[in-house]
Amino acid sequence: MEAILKEYFGYDTFRFGQEEIINHVLEGKNALGILPTGSGKSLCYQIPGLMFEGTTLVISPLISLMQDQVDSLKRRGIKAECINSTMSKQELKKVMTSLEEGQLQFLYVAPERFNNEEFRISLKQASVPFIAFDEAHCISKWGHDFRPSYQSIIPDLKALLPDALILAVTATATEEVEENIQELLDINNEAVTKTSVKRENLKLMVNPTYQREQFILSYIKNHQDMSGIIYASTRAEVEKLSDYLHEYKIENVIYHGGLAKKERSLNQEKFVSDQVKIVVATNAFGMGIDKPDIRYIIHFNLTGDLESYYQEIGRAGRDGLDSDCILLSSQRDINLQQFFIDRATASDQYKDHMREKLDQMIQYNKTNKCLSSFIVKYFNQNEYVEECGRCSSCLSENRTEPMTSEARLILNLVKDLDGKLSKEHIIQVMRGEHADNIMSRGLNKEENFGVLDSYRTSEVNHLVEELVMRGYLHYANYRMHLVEKSFDVLNKKVKLYTVPYRKTYNERVDVSTDSSLNEVLYSKLIDTRKNLADRYKLDEDAIFTDQILKEFAKKMPQTKQDMMHIQGVGNYKLKHYCPYFLEDIQEHAGIK
Template sequence: MEAILKEYFGYEKFRYGQQEIIENILAGDNALGILPTGSGKSLCYQIPGLMFEGTTLVISPLISLMQDQVDSLKRRGISAECINSTMAKRDLNDVMGRLVRGELQFLYVAPERFNNEEFKTAVRHAEIPFVAFDEAHCISKWGHDFRPSYQSIIPELKALLPDVQIIAVTATATEEVEENIQELLNIKNNAVFKTSVRRDNLKLSVNGTYQREQFILSYIKERLEQSGIIYVSTRAEVEKLSVYLTDNNIENVIYHGGLGKKERNDNQQKFVSDEVKIVIATNAFGMGIDKPDIRYIIHFNLPGDLESYYQEIGRAGRDSRPSDCILLSTQRDVNLQQFFIDRATATDQYKDHMREKLDLMLQYNKTSKCLSSFIVKYFNHDEYVEACGQCSSCLSAERTEPMTSEARLILELVQETDGQLSKELVIQVLRGENADNIVARGLDSQERFGVLDSYRTSDVNHLVEELIMRGYVHCAGNRMHLVEKSLDILNRKVKLYTVPYRKHYNERVNVSTDSSPNEILYDKLLSTRKNLADKHKLDEDAIFTDQILKEFAKKMPQSKQDMMHIQGVGNYKLKHYCPYFLEEIREHGGSGVTSG
């Protein structure tokens, strides 16, 4: 394995995660690898492919991506080809003949190729022990770039190659996407390998300037020798921004789906070869671009979800050198993304899911928390994070509000309860809420019960989130735990400051179960969701996410009208699912509220 790495790819040792994935494949199990952009995902299937007898079949979404991979393998003396829709019939037959004769080590195809009977016949007669799904997030209906063709070929593939071994690799998979891929490809929990999405060399920033064009012009003028990508949401705005920069003597090329194939390829090549330093593009540009020295990515508009955003900024700094990732946006961008969702040819259920993702993108755009930690927690709720110290939130001059004493009270409660409380319970205890779930656990007798009773729920939540995002406490498995860094606060070694967050400093708020999730009711709602998911053969999150159920448990809506005020409840879910949850809430005896 190490000899192949050195001989064919020139590396002395594996990167983190690669060896574990390869060893799992060689042991005969299917595997899922979730590794950041630029971390060498392709090696995870190329090295086993070189060790197996026969041809490794690679499912890939884009012609340009396939061709780049094939060219790279050929330069290393490896027999590889791809099949795509632009090939002449004679060339196509030649590749399929080589497949059947066992002359190929790798064959790259798009999923749509499985609609072709000649291709399927060739696959039946070939020796194919191993199949790799590249960009595997395309398989999942909950992925940001779902392609039905990716998912629809899975039964066909299993019928054609019943004993084939499978690997799936991607850089972007939320926990629900990860679980969906596992289910579809029969991948066990112990065969999922993922590394942190954190990229310490990327400096993240959100800039709320209203003069976006002027900001970009000034930024570029200070770094004319650096390569960068500017992402824009529409073709018209790509053209408009390009003209603006050209008029100001900034050379650039453009890339979007409205250009001819030759012009797109020419412009891409000019950028990759450093003939032109700047490309202005829609999200059609970037997948498979092998350019390690991209020093900045600027988003002129707000993306529709964090997966897309992370994948796009992941194209910066692949040489591990510092690189900037800047997000610009206006309210008009939000309206545009909502328009895209409304016009999408998708079910109401899927549109609701897209709206939830857009809401999280908006939260990233507005958060005062560490941006790097925010992204890490989005992809893996249980990962321990520490503030990066270099993003626009961490460097904000607005961190003037002392929070040291409150932080100590929070950590002392976590220490006393030995890491047995969820974040929601910690907040309820600190606020002194006499909720039935608090009383039932005897938490109302805790020494620190009610020590923050003059704070609103949102205030205490802000403080707890600050501690999590800055690494002073760890929240995993829905439980809060102390870490070594916690001692700095408990032993009074540090002083902490946050952004101003309290609206009424001397107000004593009324405590009630309406302001935090009622955990007994929440457990009942989880059970209701599971029953509905089993009945309709859906993922549980397709009914409602955990966060929405927590909102139900907080607000205890009493009617469909009440439920419509809760983010993530669309018309489809209102009609098909909400009656079951309303019935559970009423049986629980909640009096209900209709606002937060």
């Protein structure tokens, strides 16, 4: 394995996560690899492919991405081809013959190719021991770039190639996407390799300026001779911004789906080959771009979700050197993204899901907490995070409010009950709430019970979140744990400051302890969700997550109007699922 890595790719050692993924495949397991953008995901299937007898089939979403991969393999003396819609009949026949005769080590295809009966016949005649799904988030209906064709070919593959091993690789998978991919591709938990999405060399910044064009112009002038991508949401915005830069003698090229294929290819080549340093583009640009020295990525508009944003900024700094990722936005961007969702040809349930994703993107844009920690926690709630110390939030001059004494009180509570308290428990104890779940556990007898009784729920939540996002507390599996950094605060080695939060803190809070979580009701709601999931053949979380059911059990909404105020309850769920839960709540409250 190491010999192949050296001989074909010129590397002496594997990057973190690669070897583990390859070993899962070599052990005969279907596997899933979730690695950050630029961390060498393609090697995870190329190396096993070189070790297996026969042809490795790679499912890939874009012609340009496939062609780049094939060209790269051919330069290394590896027999690789791709099939795409631009090929002539003669070219296609030649590749199919090579496939049937076992002359190919790798064949790249788009999922739509499976609609071709001749291809299916050739595939069945070929020796294909291994299948790789590149950009595997496209498989999941909960992914940011869901392609139904990616999912629809899975039964075909299992029928045509029942003995083939499967590897799925992606950089952008939330926990729900990860679970969905595992279910669809029969991947067990032990064959999942997931490394942190954190990129130490990316400096994340949110700039609230209203003068976005002027900011970009000034930034470029201060970073001359550096390569960068400027993303805009629409073709019109791309062309307008490009013209603006040209007016100030800033050379750039544009890239969007409205350009002729020849012009897109030419502009991409100019950027990759350093003939032009700047490309202004829609999200159509970037996938498969093999340019390691992109020093900055600026988003002129808010993206629709954090997965898309992370994938796009992941194209910066692939050489490991420091690079800037700057988000600009306006209120109009939010309206535009909401318009995109409303106009999408998708189910109401899926639209509600996309609205939730947009809401998270808006929170990233508004948060005063570490941006790096925010992204890491979005993709993996159980990962331990520390403040990066270099993002716009960490460097904010607004961190003037002392919070050391409050932090010690919170950490002392966790120290006494390490691993036994949820975030909600901590807030309730610190505020001195006589809720059922606090009283039944005897938490009202804790020394720190009620020491922050003058603080609002949102204010205590802010303090707890600050400690988590800055690495002084670890929140995993809905429980709080002390870490080594906790004792720097407890032993009075550090002083902590935060943004003013007791009067002006406006960031939306997902936690409410206005009423206690009634555990009897919560248990009933869990049962109702399971029955609905069985009836409609859905994942339980697709109906409502545990967190939303906890909100129901706390707030006890007794009308649909009440339920609409709880985050995660959209129109589809309000109509189809909420009546069942309302019935439980009303019965528990003695209304029925």
